[in-house]
Amino acid sequence: MNKPKLLILSIVLFSTVLLSSRLLWADMPPYQQTEFKIPESYQDNIKGYPSSWRRLSGYEYSALHWDQFVVVYTNNGGDIYANNHFEFMRIYEEDLDYEEGEASYKDYAVGTILLKESFLSQNSRPGLSLLLSGMIKREKGYDSAFGDWEYFQSKKNGEIIVSGNSKDAEIQTMCIGCHSNIQDKDFVFATHYSLSPR
Ligand code: HEC
Secondary structure, three states: OOHHHHHHHHHHHHHHHHHHHHHHHHHOOHHHOOOOOOOHHHHHHHOOHHHHOEEOOOOEEOOOOOOEEEEEEEOOOHHHHHHHHHHHHHHHHOOOOHHHOOOOOOOOOOOOEEEEEEEEEEOOEEEEEEEEEEEEEOOOOOOHHHOOEEEEEEEOOOOEEEEEOOOOHHHHHHHHHHHHHHHHHOOOOOOOOOOOOO
16 A cells, blocks of 8 residues: 555544544543442442442532542432432421431432442542442341441452451441441431432
C-alpha cells in the first residue's frame, strides 16, 4: 500500500475508534464507572453494582471524614433506605423527641446489600478512589444483637481490609462501634439520599 493510502486508512480507523469510544462514554454516565475492584470473596454478591444497582446518592461530602466524598448504592434496600432517611429528616425538622418512638423506621430484608464508595476530596472534587465499604443483611440468627449484618471493607485494588460480624474484634471496633449507635434505623445511617430515576 502506498503512503497516502496508508495515511487515509489510519485516519479513518482512528476516527472510527474515537467515535465509538465517544459513543460508549456517552452511554455510560460517570457514576456507572468505577475504579474499585470487587474483592474475590464478594464477586457473587456485588458484581456489576455500579451499572445495575440503585444509586442512592450523588457524590456527597461524608459525614464521617470531612475530606472525603461518598456514593451509596444498594441492590434492593432503596425503599427502606429512603423511608428511614426521610423519617429521620422529619423527626429532626419537627424537633420531635427521638426517645418517644415517633419515627417509623423499617428494617431491611434479608439479602439487602449497601455499599459505600469513598473518594479523597481534591480541590473540592471527588478524586482518588479510597475504600469500598459494605453491609450485607444475613439470615436471622447470623448476628442477632447487631441486626444480622455482615460488614466488609476493601481497598481500591480489591484487597480485603476487614470482613465479618460482631464476633470479630476488628469489625467490632472498626465498624460496629459507630453503626450500633443507630440500631433504630437497623444500623444503617441513610444520611445521603438523592432521588434517582431508578
Ligand atoms: C466513626 C463512625 C463510623 C465507623 C467506624 C464506620 N462507619 Fe460506616 N458510616 C458512618 C456514617 C456517618 C455513614 C454515612 C455516610 C457518610 O457520611 O460517610 C456511614 C455509612 C456506611 C455505609 C452506607 C450505608 C449507611 O449506613 O448509610 C456502609 C455500607 C458503611 N458505612 C459500612 C461501614 C463499614 C464496613 C465499616 C467498618 C470497616 C464502617 N462503616 C465504619 C459512620 C461510621
